Structure formats: structure tokens, C-alpha cells
Amino acid sequence: MVGLLTILALLPGVPQPPMASGTVFEDLDRDGVRDAGEPGIPRVRVSNGEQIVSTDRDGRWRLPYDDDTIFFVIKPAGWMTPVDENNLPKFYRIHKPNGSPRLRYGGVAPTGPLPASIDFPLYRRPEGLRFSAILLGDTQTRDIREVGYLREDILDHLVGTDALFGMTLGDLVFDDLDVLGPYKEAVGRVGIPWYNVLGNHDMNYDAEGDEHSDETFERHFGPSTYSFDVGHVHFVVLDNVYWTVISEGRRSYVGGLSDEQFHFLEADLRGVPADRLVVLTMHIPIPSMREGDRKRLLGILSKHPHTLSVSAHTHTQEHVFLKEEDGFTGPVPHHHVINVTASGSWWQGSPDERGVPHTTMRDGAPNGWSVFRFDGNRYEIDFYPASRPATWQMNIEVRDRLKRSDEDWNVFYVNVFAGSERSTVRYRLDREGPWEEMEHVRRPDPWYARLYERDRSLTAPYRPLPAPSDSTHLWEGRLPESLKTGAHLLEVETTDMFGRTFRSYRSFTVEN
Template identity: 45%
Template sequence: MKYFSALVLILLLLASNTALAQKTATGILYHDENHNGRLDSSEEPLPKVAVSNGEDVVLTDHQGRYELPVNDDTIIFVIKPDGYKTPVDKLNRPQFYYIHKPNGSPELEYQGVSPSGPLPGSINFGLFKEEQKDNFDILVFGDPQPYNMKEVDYFDRDIVDELVDEQGYEFGISLGDLVGDDLDLFKPYSESVARIGLPWFNVYGNHDMNFDVEHDSLADETFEATFGPATYSFNKGKVHFIIIDDVIYPNPNGGSGYIGGLTDKQITFIENDLKHVPQDHLIVLAFHIPITVPGYASDSRTINSYFLEENRNRLLGLLSEYPNTLSLSAHTHVQQLQFVSDGGWTRETPHLHYNVGTTGGDWWSGEPNENNIPPTLMRDGTPNGYSIIQFEGNKFVLDYKVAGEDHSKKMSIWGPKVLPQREWFNADLYVNYFMGNDSTKVEYQVKGQDNWRQMTKIELGDPYVTSLRNKWDLSESLIKGKRPNNAVASSHLWKTRIPKNLPEGEQTLIIRVSDMFGREFFDEYNYRIVKR
């Protein structure tokens, strides 16, 4: 009987402690008309705006007030409505959240969140009005991933320099692996991106983690201290953006390392969040690890260890409720456009997943150019660069900008320069259209002729990539820089036999690409016919 009484007492104490840990955060959302960061008596409250604790989502009442449960590890954030913008800090990082960690982060190798102290009586959020736009463009970066200050400098000069004060973009998103394990590089990375002059949202990647933790909930402490919540959402025009931390560490399947996936809390947040999004809006998800398996991953071990299948199916099931969707990822250091119609996806029209090429390319590898920047060509033949997304209402167009090149650079062409006239000679021409997929058509025409001939889509290593790698392996002296990785099967490569039954002399083939967005792009390939 004494044992039973003691047990009851312990359970009551535990329940009491849990109840004490669970508190209610309250505050007001308002139009910060004078941009002073304080709620003034003359400023209007903002009703019917969503606010979240990372799981629950509530709407502010007619006085702009909200209430949300919190514990001692909670981030309260606003889900920004269209027609408003959030304040940014001096490095253009949006300030739309409040971190409640009374005791701060545990002691870690890299600094986490400082103790926030007791829960404030009112956590208020001020928003600024902005012009409502249904048509707008954004920038998207895949994996900058610098491992040291030299690579931060590569990123700064190769990517950021050409975008400083560039007009016409509303904001930017980096899709994780902002740095390469050294979290002290968050600051110089942020200082570089801030030069672009746009609000910048950052996704959490597997190289942005605190590795010296035993639970996934603590792996993003330094990221939170620097950028805020790792999972949240916001609105712009008729587009609803959801930023997601999809890295689980340690791997729940056992062993070391991480795996792609979501927690139950995140899935609940996404479900609650979508309840407040109109059906005719475009849903854009941005995360780091793709929910699709890379085209070059063929062994079952790679496929089964990529993303937790149950999480993927639940996420796709939620997305299936909306006719207009797009998801963005990075991580693979190749570029792929994949159409998802399996798992939890229930719509007849497939979901488009864009695995974005990286700003860091093939991990800043290759022989440095005259500016002492490595070419860092990706293994699938995509040059390093960044994506541009153009939104028109709930529709979108995807584009890719090669770093340091004109906007017209959309493809690379590889083939022999000299061919024997009408002789037996297996000469193939390869076209790598960086934004290509199964719906892309690639054709060629001999200049001066009228007929177009279709090229064949293939999935193998780009021979141009292989030739660059061979240079390193065949060289009898060390080459400056870091040897690139070997070619992998490209998902956007086409080939054809080069015509040899032409007159002697210089010949030109015109290449025409027709893509899924109704655009046409042209390029030329020159070669010479020689009679033996």
C-alpha cells in the first residue's frame, strides 16, 4: 500500500511539472505603420492572421490577439499574409518569430540559443504593408556549402557578386547546406548573401547540424539561434510557401548519420497550416533532402536510406488536396525535374519536384580559372548557378542561371570537331539542356536546310564531364585545385549521330530545345567535314 501511495505521489508530481512546463503565449499582431518595432496606440491590429507554435495554428481575433500553448522549447512565429512583409535584421534575415527557451540551448561545440528568460506577458509581432503582387520572381540557391573561408570567398565572388543590387526579385531562398559542418561560417555566409539586398529565407540542411547531440530536437540549436525556426510558412500573392526541416538526426533506423524525413509534429503543423490556405493557391514546399530518389541511385540500399517512406506518403497525401503544387530541394549536387505520381499522391496530374542545381556545384572542385575560382561543374553536366522562379498567380515558370554566364546560356554541346566525309565513323553529338526532363524536345537542323530532326533522350554520364575528369587522371603532373567527382547519369542529356554526308568545309548544326513551359531555346554547333 505504501508503494502504491508513493507511486501515485510521483505521478502527481510529474503531472504537476508537466502542467507547469505547459504555458500559454499570448500577443497581438499589428500593422507597424511607423516601423519602430513597438505596438503604438494608434496602430491597427491585424485580424485573421495565422500564428503558430510549430504544431498548432490559430488565427488572430478582431483585436489581432492570439493564444498558443508553449513549453520550454518553443518558437512562436507569424505566418505572414499577402500584402505585408516582416522586418529584417541587418543581414536581411526575416524577423517573424520569438524563441522561448528559458534555459537556452545545452552546451554544444557551436553556440546555440541564449536563455530567453520567463515567458513575456505579450509577444507582439509588427508587420509592414507592401504592394500586393500576384506576379513576382524569386531567387533559389542550392547548397552553397563552403567548408572554409576560401570557399565562402568563391561563393561571394562567383554567385553573390553578379546579384548585388539586382532588380526584379522579391526575396531569395537557400535550400540548405548553407555551410559545410563548420557552423561558425553561418555569419560570413549570411554577410555575403546580405549584399544581394533582398529578404532571405534559409532552409536547414544536413551540413548545418549540431552533430554533438543525441536527439533530433537539439540538432538545429545553432541554426535556430542564427536563422530562427527550421519549419514555418508564409504567403506571397497566390502562393503559399512552406519551409521544412526534413533532416532527421540521428537516423531512427539505427546506425550513424541522418535520414530524410519529418516528425509527427511537423506533419501536424503542415496539416493545420494548410487548413487556412485557399484551394486555388499554389503550394510551394522548400526543403533540403529530396522526397524523390536521385536518378543515378540504383542500388536498393541507397533508395531505402534516402527518405522515410511513411513520412513521404503522408506529406504527398496532404499536398494532393491542392491542384497546384511544387516542391524544391537540393542536396544531390545535380539538377533534376521529376514527376511524382506514386506513394501518397492521389491526383491524376503528377506532382512536380525540382531538385535544384547547386551554387557550390561539385563541392567547389576543378582547376581554378583566371579569377582563381574553380569551375565546379556538377556530375550531371550542370554548371553551378542558381534558379529563378517566376510566379504568375498560381502558376510558375522555372529557370536556371549559370554563374558568370549570360542568361541565354541554357545548354552545353559536345561532339567531335572534325569528321571524314561519308566514311564509317561513329560520331555522336550530345546536348545537355540543364532544365530538361521527359517532356522536353531537343531537335537539330543543318544550317541552310529546312527539316528538323529529333534527338534521343538518354541517361548516361555526359562525355564532356568525363573528358574533364580524364584530364586529372591522365596528367603526369599535379593539377591545381580539387579533383572533381566522376560523372553520373544525367537526366537531361540527348544525343544524335552527326551528319557526315555534307560538302567539305565548315558546317553548322542549329539546336532547338522546346521545354515544358512552352519556351524555345537555340544554340549552334560548328564542325568540319574533311575528305581523305
Template identity: 45%
Template structure:
């Protein structure tokens, strides 16, 4: 990684003198895009920069100063209307690593010694025509444990969006790999093929486990991706990317816990001071703020403190992955949210799905449906000013595939049955309206329920009922889905085939349709 760091120094250049206990430099408008501040190129004022704790703004000449330490990353918080250069792997170059002595000796290497601090750490910003109406692409948990699983990710997910247009950047929500940090480079090479600038964040499977302090758990991540906590702007949206994995767990020194260190809270607070209150703040993290099934996965006081810092921002969204399910959470006053409108936290379905399990598809890639019945896939975040909506895209399926319908194949005419029509509405949440009708009849409400998705149950237990081994690996046992609806199935119609139609309206007002059929037959006495 030393080659990468040296290249970064060359791009930043050396232009002015800084005090020994300060890092200093200039943020400038790079008109000719050569990474150097040439004659005629001017500094840019009021651009935010951070050392991971303090945040400062450039002066009228584009100059800044930040406190210096022996283990520090200086990063520019990209303002709207500009872009930063990207390296050959499409990773945005918005930071400078200062580790004179390098990372500690670790199982997976970290940053090589960076040597003496340059007299000036300068950042080039390139003018860019940014629209307030834009879409970003989000991956949850690629999490390959082997090169074969990197290939599954590349062939089953990346290939589908390779060369995508009108999407200015993408973001992976952690667990970029599965504990083997030597897979960072294969992961980077895979995501490079999407062809757009790609941001990343740290997950619990991306950390250095052979450390005693949380501040050192991201050394290998830093060597490949830069700071684990950073921010950038696009249009009227402020993105705040955070490492919320506390390792080792401060309670017992074992495992990990969701939450933030004090220096991270100082960064968040200092960063938000420079964000207009009418902008949308999007927080991206790995471990969700919610705690499914009452398990203590996130430090409560940290969530409350984060909500305190966001109390004056009426437009917010937070993102996570980690759980390998898809879930919508809404935090209100009872959960510590300090505004009238609840805060939306979206736990995104994963690109690895159920950890690359399940039957193999026609391309010999595991179908990997998640335990709540959500197929593996990725999300598009659509922004319009400070408003947003979300589309979940199931890998390998048309964009309009937003529901899985389960119904019996045949029922006996005139006989009561406990069978039903089940709809797994992947982006759904309690309160959404899901309707069904039979044969163009009257639309009826379906009942929301938290239950096992029968279509996933059928898929899993096929592995246990078969008498011959199948290619691939058995899927995980089902868990109760939080986006499942049920309707009664009529048996008093004429014998023959009957059409089922489903109409679901999501939280953004988008209407989605699906269909299925069943058959009514004369009962066998």
C-alpha cells in the same frame, strides 16, 4: 546571439498579460514602421501564427494565444499584402525564440537563455504592395568548408546578383555551410550583399552532430536563423519551409535520413488548414522526395503522408537541393500522389556546384561543374498567381546559356561513325522536345538518353591525362545525366565547316537555342 534575441524582444514589445501555460500577443499593422504598437495602430485579424506544432488565427483585434513549452519558437505566418522587418543582415524577423534555459552545451553554441517569457509577444506587419506576378531567387547548397570557399561563393555567385532588382526575396535550400557551424556568420555576411530579404532552411551539413535527439539537431541553426520549420505567403503562393533531415537516423542511430517527425506533420497539417485551396503551395526542403538510383534516402511513409496532406491542393511545387545535380521529378499515382496531374519536384542545381572543384576561371574561382554536367548556378522561380515557371541561371554565363553542346571537331567524309552530337539541356527532362539541324536543313528529333555527359567526361579526365598539376582540385567522377540528348552526325556532306543548331522546348513551353559546328575532312588513307 543574445544581442539578436534582446533586439527581437524590444521590437515585439509588451502589451498584455497571458496565462502561464500560454504564449499570447497581438499582430498589428505597423504604419510608422517602428516595431511598436502605437496609438492608432490596429491589430490584424485572421493572421496565422505557430509554435512549430499548433497553428492559430488572430481574433478581430489581432490577438492570439498558443500553447507554451520550455523549448519553443513562436512565428508569424506572414500574410500576403504585408512584409516583416529584416535585421541588419537582411534576415526576416518573423519569430520569437523562447528557451528560458537556453540550448544544451554543444560543440557549436546554440541559443543563450532567453529568460522569462514576455507578457505579450507581438508581431509587427508592414503593409506592402505585393503583386501576384513576382520572382524569387533560389540558392542550392552554398556549402563552404572554409573561409576560402565562403569567398568563392561570395565572388562567384553573390557578386553576380548583388543589388538585384524586382526580386522581393531569396531562399537557400540548406547546406548553408559544410559542418563547421562557425561559418554561419560568414555565410550570412556574404548573402547579405544580395540586398534583399533572405530566407534559409536547414541542411544535413548545418546540424549539431553532438546530440542524441533530432529535436536538438538544429540548436545552432536556430540561434542564427530562427525556426527550422515555418511558412509565409506572397501573392497567391504559400511557402512551406521544412527541415527534412532526421538525425540521428531513427533506423540505427547513425548518420541521417530524409523524413519528418510527428510534430512537423502536425505543423504541416495545421498550417494547410488556413491556406486557400486555389493557392499555389511551394514546399522547400533540403533532401529530395525522390530517391535517385533506388537508394533509400527518404522515408517512404513520410512522403506518402505528405502527399495525403496535399491531396486537396491542385497547385503544388516542391524544391530541394542536396544531391549536387539538377533533376526534375514527377510523382503520379504509382508514387502515391493522389491527383490526376503529377506533382513536380525540382531538385535545384547548387551554387557550390561540384563542391568547389575543377579548373579555376579567370577570377581564380573553381568552375565546379556538377557530375551530371550541369554548371553551378541558381534558379529564378517566376510566379503568376498560382502558376509558376523556372529559369536556371548558370553562374558567369549569359541568361540564354541553357545547354552544353558536344560534337566532334572533325569527321572523315563519307565514313560511318559512332560519334554523335550530344546536348545537355540543364533544365530538361524526359519528354521535352529537343531538335537539331545542320546548315539550316530539316529539323530532326534528338534521342533522349541517360548517359554520361561527354563534355563533363572530357573535363574530368583531363586531370588524369595531364603530366603537370593544374590549379584547383580534380572534379568528381561523372554520373549519368538525366537531361541528355543525342543526334547522329552527318558525314556525307561537303568537306569544310558545318553549323549545328539546337532547339529545345522545356516543360513550361519556353524555347531555347544553342549552336556549335564541326568540320568534314577527306579521310587519310
């Protein structure tokens, strides 16, 4: 709706839209209220979802609005907004005097008229240029039982982290938006500020169009497109799940952005210094967005020398490097991460001793989370498997007993869970043989294929695994035909795109 205000403001003789105003101030006592002696903060950016202004020397700002506007402050580096009882950042003010339209899961209640001044409190927070953030893909809890899985398999292991914040990359729940309340309570117990991205399973499916497809999300989390700064990194959260009519009146989603979102992104990035890292977070991977929006987005990103983007959605893990043929014309390919999902294969698969499904993803990688470690405008990414040692970075698939009479008896596979086309993988035998390079292949992981067959007969409350998909982080090797009969040790070493090396071992026996 704000997009219309931009058009009206440019037309001579047309009455100008109403203006909202307020202050960004230093909340010295952190009570959320501006008290005497609490100064305004200059040069802080504030948005109405499309336009952006900077506060003046007294911390004041003014922006146009209509009856469906969310104002928010763009958190500057070295400052923090308040958080609520579930550690959700409070950085916005919703203005919907008539409330949301009638929807199954409800939206925002009528907010009434705007106050005379919309004030955003900030307090100082030391951040530094080196910090980390936890990113979860698709927690996707369909009910209270699965919220319990999420707590036990993922969230309880994050308590005590030194990460400055966490973020879930969409599909927080699985269609039942009443589960958003328990989800918020669960992530809130981690104890750090937690941001959220809208996913296709977090939408109001009974909305007539995209404009009202995020009303329940807004009630819980505020705007679905926004940004903030930490250190020398500028984060932009994009709702790229576009709800639309796709055929004969049938509604569904596509990967895309509205013109208003593009206007916000362009205005936002104009205020980001060239030496900063721009990180876009979203739900649907950029390669899966509709072509025009994908190219428009990558064209905007191409103007910035330091970029990274992260999505989820596919329930696989992948590193994609977007080049000129994809629409990115920057000096080096754009790194797009399809993040590991917390729910793995939608909380499916046979249960472990705790009753939690193993929920291995269909590319053969375990469910888990990522820790993004930033240093200025540089970054590294650590993969953490759920409820497993952090050192478990690959799975070596070789049979325990190899018979020479079997077809392809000497073929084995290594799934490097966070591997990419920039990874190298090699092996040697018995800690003394020469290192041999392995071949990067794209095919289903044979180990996962066996899990899939094993779990096909599961019954409620557990569910069979999804069918295998091609893995983008699988390597194939062949043991020497002349390998002696008896016991051997297979040693595998991988070096990732950041130059870090990991090793794993697997023993086996060769029989005649």
C-alpha cells in the same frame, strides 16, 4: 516538445499547459515596437511549430508552450516582417529559458521568462500576383575562401534583382557552423529578404537526437520549419533532414519529418484556399525520403489542386514528376524540382582566370541559380548559369574535327541544363536542312567525363571533380553518314515544359 502539449490538452483532468499570448500589429513607423495608434491585425496566423491559431479582431493570439518553443507569425500576402542587418526576416520569438544543450558550435543562449505579450510587427508591402523569387541550392561554403567564391560567382550577380526574396535550400555551409556568420553577411548584401532551409551539413552532429540537431541554425535563422504567403502562393519551408540513430548507436541523417512537423503542415494547409499554389521547399528530394514519410507527405499534398516542391542536396539538376505509384494521387503529376546548386560540385574543379573553380556539376550542368516566376497559381522557372550569359542554356558536345574513320564519328550530345522529360530537342545542319528529333538518354555527359579526367591531378587549394553521374537532361543525335566533307554548322533547338524555345550553335569540320 510542443507535440506533448497537444496530447496533454486532450486529456481530461490533466493540468493544462501554460499559454503564451501576444499581438500581431501594423508597425506604421517600422521601428519594431508597438506604439500608441498602431492597430492589431485580425486573421493573421501564428504558430508554435505544431499548432496554428488566427488573431482576433484586435490582433491578439494565444498558444500553449513549453521550455523549447519557437513562436512565429505566418506572413500574410501583402504584408512583410522586419529584416535584420543581413536581410534575414525577423518573424519569430524563441523561448528556451535554459538555452540549448551544450554543443560544439553552440545554440541559443538562455532566453529567460516569456514577456507578458509577444508582439509581431508587420508592415504593408505591395506584392501583386506576379512576382519572382531566387532559389539557390547548396551554397556549401566550407571556409572564408569559399564564401569569397560564392560572392564572386553568384551573389554579386544578383544585386539589383527585382525578385521579392531569395532562399537557400539547405547546406548553407559545409559542417563548420562558424561559417554561418560570414555566409549571412554575404547573402545579406544582395539586398532582398533571404530565407533559409536547414541542410544535413548545417546540423549539430553532436546532438543526441533530431530535436536538438538544429540548435545552431535556430540561433542564426529561427525555426527550421515555417511558412509564409506571397501573392497567391503559400510557401512552406520544411526541415526534412532527420537526425537519428541508424545502427549500433551510430548517428546520421535520413530524409524524413517528425509527427510535429506533419501536424504543423496539415494545420497550415487547412488554412490555404484551394486556388492558391502551395510550394514546399526542403533540402532532401522527396523521392529520397524514407518511404512512410514520403507517402504521408504526398498524401497531404494530393488534397491540393495546385502544388510544387523544390529541393537540392544531390548537386545535380532534375525535374521529377511524381505520380500515383509514388504516393501522389492528385489530378496531375506533382512537379518536384531538384534545384541547381550554387556550389556546383562542392566548389571543386580547376580555377578560372579569377581563381574561382569552374565547379561544374557531375551531371554536366554548370553551377548557378534559379528564378521562379509566379503569376497567380502558375509558375515558370528560369535557369541562370554562374558567371555566364543567361542565354547559355545548353552545351553541344561535338568534336571540332570529325574523322569518318573514327568509331561513332557522327554521334553528338546536347546537355540541356534545365531540361526534363517534358522537353523536346531537335537539330538541323547549315541553317537549311530538315529538323531531326534527338533521343533523350540517361548516361554520363561525355563532356563532363573529360573535365573529370583533366582535373584529377589538381592540388590544394583546388580539388578534383567528383566522378560523373548519369545526367537526366542529356540528348543524343547522329549526323548523317552522307554528310559532305568540309565545314558545317550544327543548330540545336529545345522547347521546355513551359513552351519556351532556346537555340544554340556549334560549328565543326568533317574530314575523310
